[in-house]
Amino acid sequence: MSDTADKVKKIVVEHLGVEESKVTTEASFIDDLGADSLDTVELVMAFEEAFGVEIPDDAAEKITTVKDAIDYIEKQKSA
């Protein structure tokens, strides 16, 4: 697993207060991890902070799973 994936999952565990084992790559923040819409806004902010990237609102809306977050951040970092 990549460093990015590890770090994303760690942030998700901290912010949503969920078991690490539930945070699979495919997990949806809202459907699987009990987040609400405000939680997802906060999660995206935490990703921005942790990875030093800017995630505009239209892109943030499409980040609904752990995989979405990892993919978006890796793309930004390699850009």
Place this chain on the structure above:
Amino acid sequence: MFVHLEAPRRVVVTGMGIACPLGLGVENVWKRMLAGESGLAAIQSFDVSNLPAKIAGQVPVGTKAEGKLDINEWIPVKDQKKMDRFIQLALVAAQEAVEDSGWMPGPDQEEERCRTGVMIGSGIGGLPTIYEASLLIAQGKQRRISPFFIPSALINLASGHVSIKYGFKGPNHAVVTACATGVHALGDAARLIALGDADVMVAGGAEAAVAEIGMAGFCASRALSTAFNDAPTKGSRPWDKDRDGFVMGEGAGVVVLEELEHAKARGAKIYAEVIGYGMSGDAYHITAPTEDGDGAFRAMRAALRSAGLSPAEIQYVNAHGTSTPMGDDLELQAVERLWGDEAKNLAMSSTKSAIGHLLGAAGAVEGIFSILAIRDSVAPPTLNLESPSRESPIDRVALEAQPRKIDIALSNSFGFGGTNASIIFKKAA
């Protein structure tokens, strides 16, 4: 609109909860108060070197078993960041009150849930949360403001969180009348039940402004004690000649109010009945009371009138008594004027001497102390009242608790803006 209302219904108290500088739990706090203990101390949780007032009453940190607060035992970590401390304290006191009352209708009791409401107010609400957000904006970090910032700071979110937690779907309301908030919340909620809007109301006040921004603000308005920084437990000394301002406190008081027949039908424990409630405005000054204490006088008189009582029938008054040079004597004067020749039979104390001034939570916490004074036939003490600034025929219960026959008690709260409220409790029949 109101022509179809039935006759007012009777309202009783069936549950109580407290988080205050003397600790958590009604019985724990009351025991310590009657023993003459103080919850005031030097502030350690933030830097006070630039503040003239350096003492406060803060909810002690420790385990639930010790009667202290470890917030992790009460609220999941991920939810804590969604609410300012005043909401957290409200949830702690509400949990005790609701569990004490035994009124927890389940998801299948929709009608009961819809007949149960919440009215928990605050004087200032999420002031520290607003401060934190302001710092980000000052640094140009507008986009770092948490999505939970607004719901964390809003005063009515204490009521909101309690209703969400327990599924209470009745009236959801919040009082904001500065230091009169707690009494207004109890009185207004009792009226909602009396008039038929709800059968049960979870009511009270919560405050957590013991932070740099809250302390600095009250210091600026010259309201706080500054002469007892080296002797914190001496700082709050209502009616004493050396008093020099109030001591900030934090906490929450929550009660479960219930329609009398509703409470009887389910065999609930009844602590007391709410029999009177009165309000007034000073129309005078933003922070100072009128020089004749007339606002306090009229609030108490209105409460007596609504209860159909004469002053002589009240044995105990829990005073607003904040330990400010001006306010204490004006309230005393108002009580003496209203009681007249009966003043010599009255006991009146200020429990702020032990816990400081809990602002919007004060009236709710002190309402609970008034109810306990009735239950246990004892007047809690006014600590530090060593040399009264003036004599009075009223027994101000100096230094030590006094066993007294108390069937009916009145509690006062007055707030900035010239708002005054009095509530009267009677021993359950």
